[in-house]
Amino acid sequence: MSTMTAQTTQVYSIFIKASPEQIWEAITTPAFTRKYFYGVPVAITSETFDGGASAQGAVVEFDPPHKLVHSWRALYDTETAAEPESRVTWEIAAQDGGVSLLTVVHDRLDESPKTAESVAGGWSYILSGLKSVLETGEGLAG
Amino acid sequence: VSTVTAQTTQVYSVYIKATPEQIWEAITTPEFTERYFHGVRMEIRDGRRWSTLRELAWDEEVLGRPAPPPRARVDIRLRRRPRRRGAEPRHVVHDRLEGAPKTAASVAGVGWMFVLSNLKTLLETGDPL
Numbered sequence: 070m071s072t073m074t075a076q077t078t079q080v081y082s083i084f085i086k087a088s089p090e091q092i093w094e095a096i097t098t099p100a101f102t103r104k105y106f107y108g109v110p111v112a113i114t115s116e117t118f119d120g121g122a123s124a125q126g127a128v129v130e131f132d133p134p135h136k137l138v139h140s141w142r143a144l145y146d147t148e149t150a151a152e153p154e155s156r157v158t159w160e161i162a163a164q165d166g167g168v169s170l171l172t173v174v175h176d177r178l179d180e181s182p183k184t185a186e187s188v189a190g191g192w193s194y195i196l197s198g199l200k201s202v203l204e205t206g207e208g209l210a211g
Numbered sequence: 212v213s214t215v216t217a218q219t220t221q222v223y224s225v226y227i228k229a230t231p232e233q234i235w236e237a238i239t240t241p242e243f244t245e246r247y248f249h250g251v252r253m254e255i256r257d258g259r260r261w262s263t264l265r266e267l268a269w270d271e272e273v274l275g276r277p278a279p280p281p282r283a284r285v286d287i288r289l290r291r292r293p294r295r296r297g298a299e300p301r302h303v304v305h306d307r308l309e310g311a312p313k314t315a316a317s318v319a320g321v322g323w324m325f326v327l328s329n330l331k332t333l334l335e336t337g338d339p340l
Contacts, residue, residue: 084321086332118277166340170321204332
């Protein structure tokens with residue numbers, strides 16, 4: 070997508086016609102994440118981010134339905150798995166008219182260049198899919 | 212959304228369940244653009260893009276200065292991505308902003324993403340946000 074070096078702080082935003090509660094549920098429920106997170110059922114509790122063999126992390130902030138912060142280690146690739154953990158912050162803010170703004174910040178990537186490069190295109194795809202699932206009932210690939 | 216200086220090349224991407232032809236029509240048809248682009252009617256004419264917001268002059272309203280800075284370029288790229296069936300990525304690149312810091316700050320962050328989110332909702336559900 071780009072020939073630039075992947076940034077060590079990456080910010081992605083999307084506006085979704087859904088309540089913060091609906092978005093929170095879509096982020097933390099495995100049956101939901103399968104529809105937009107590259108088919109991966111992700112289980113999130115107040116302690117762990119469990120993406121099976123794809124990604125794992127420890128939850129450091131769990132404030133439904135507004136904010137979720139967890140560490141990130143991508144396990145789908147041996148090179149990214151060997152890098153230090155990075156951090157992912159999800160923030161949900163209600164807007165006017167039944168619309169919410171979802172922002173994902175992936176940072177602390179300074180020592181993890183392979184991970185930074187790997188996730189750079191992925192987050193746009195994940196957030197686009199999440200929006201489609203909530204607004205139309207189907208993911209992008211459905 | 213951020214305290215850093217706005218970048219002079221900004222890239223925003225969204226995947227839309229629509230064909231490139233449908234997205235192109237939505238970008239270049241005034242009746243379409245006014246439904247998702249803050250009410251602005253846009254069309255391509257004589258190799259230029261013309262924008263009108265009711266009776267207001269777009270540049271004067273937005274930039275608020277008598278002598279506008281060097282015109283920035285908005286580059287819209289479409290390409291098919293067969294790996295992801297039915298989902299077309301749309302990229303907007305807003306660059307040449309070196310001489311236009313106010314414009315760069317104005318469009319940075321969620322500005323373009325609101326437009327792209329709205330466009331995606333309009334194409335996928337028939338109604339804007």
